[in-house]
Amino acid sequence: MEAFLERYRSLLFHCIGQFARDAAQRDDLYQDLLMHTLERLDRGAFNPERGSLGTWLYRVAWCRCVDLRRRESARRRPQLTMVGDDMPEKVDESPSPSELAGGRELSAVVRHAMSDLLPEERTLLNLRFVDGLALGEVGRACGISLEQTKYRLRRATVALRRRLLLVHTAGEVSL
Numbered sequence: 001m002e003a004f005l006e007r008y009r010s011l012l013f014h015c016i017g018q019f020a021r022d023a024a025q026r027d028d029l030y031q032d033l034l035m036h037t038l039e040r041l042d043r044g045a046f047n048p049e050r051g052s053l054g055t056w057l058y059r060v061a062w063c064r065c066v067d068l069r070r071r072e073s074a075r076r077r078p079q080l081t082m083v084g085d086d087m088p089e090k091v092d093e094s095p096s097p098s099e100l101a102g103g104r105e106l107s108a109v110v111r112h113a114m115s116d117l118l119p120e121e122r123t124l125l126n127l128r129f130v131d132g133l134a135l136g137e138v139g140r141a142c143g144i145s146l147e148q149t150k151y152r153l154r155r156a157t158v159a160l161r162r163r164l165l166l167v168h169t170a171g172e173v174s175l
Contacts, residue, residue, distance in 0.1 A: 018150035
């Protein structure tokens, strides 16, 4: 055993030097490698027909050092949950608090701009976009033709867009 340790000590320390810089870490790793290689030798893992004992020892030591390094880094890394663990069944489609606040603010700006429109323009926009009526239904509700509905709705949309741009560019939000 003494001859074995003396002969292969430098080989094992050469391998260990690639993984441990501190002398105490190298000694601990050397002890671990000795135990690991001796256990593998007892189990008959070495086959002299496939190569020399020195080559086999170096390969076993290298693989053991890599395994220990991976195990150590796995302990430092937080454990991530698998996909599907603690995941809700459905996506929450409700708006976030910031979306709600932004929506309320935007609604107030649009309502303010709508208040500056002519009553007919407000009515057309409300029927089409708030109530969700089709163009023909909007025309029947207002008592005008389909072509007039398209024309007046387009004019109301442009007027609202102009008012919103005015408010936006001037920073005029006096609600």
